[in-house]
């Protein structure tokens with residue numbers, strides 16, 4: 001089967017690109033112990049069916065393919081994040097975690113009726129957080145009182161909450177987010193509009209959110225989703241996505257102990273271009289410009305959040 005196929009009788013959403021086959025070897029040498037802290041597994045659909053309520057059908061992307069990419073790029077470990085196409089069915093995620101030899105942790109999606117036994121099983125497999133998705137094209141909005149109930153259930157396990165939203169929705173969600181008592185990790189810097197000024201009010205609100213809430217971390221990932229003017233991480237381009245750099249660099253420099261980075265492989269929902277993951281790794285030194293910042297971003301911070309026991 002070709003790498004971009006979708007199995008199990010599912011049909012990939014038309015127009016969405018397959019993940020990039022044969023990525024480059026990065027020129028940037030990742031530090032020992034580096035963690036790809038945002039990536040996914042999809043299906044395979046024949047084994048782990050996509051959720052009936054999903055808004056898109058991706059191409060399959062298996063745990064073996066993810067682990068091969070990890071080794072090729074030079075990462076040591078992964079944090080696998082549940083995507084909306086699997087809904088609250090975490091079987092593909094749990095299967096990948098169990099086959100990772102302790103080299104992957106997970107972020108799951110659960111419903112308000114999740115039981116302590118189900119949470120304990122997820123924990124045993126390596127799940128350390130839940131994801132709340134507020135991106136309108138991906139999910140129907142779940143009421144915040146349901147989410148607050150989930151927070152109370154996962155809190156005793158020491159888990160954190162990953163939130164995914166777009167910048168224009170932060171004003172409305174600000175108070176709810178600020179009340180979450182656990183650690184909170186924001187996906188992709190809250191998706192800033194990078195055509196706007198990084199010193200302007202929109203990104204200013206995100207920076208204020210991080211300043212006011214010392215329990216909030218963020219992934220400075222996904223320049224390929226945020227970029228408008230590029231250049232793209234393709235055709236040997238080792239200085240890709242320069243329009244996103246001022247935003248990510250600002251965050252890394254102000255909050256060096258609360259940032260994470262991930263590839264976002266297999267890059268669901270991209271229609272415009274599919275990055276070469278090797279060249280995407282070469283984006284990192286543009287936003288974390290010293291050895292110390294790189295070590296915190298790639299090694300120390302994810303280890304603190306996902307492997308606090310020092311495994």
Ligand SMILES: O=C(O)/C=C(\CC(=O)C(=O)O)C(=O)O
Pocket residue numbers: 040082083084085133138164187225264267268269
């Ligand atoms: O992979 C990501 O981070 C982003 C996604 C997909 C996603 O989050 C999901 O389906 O849950 C996106 O922006 O379409």
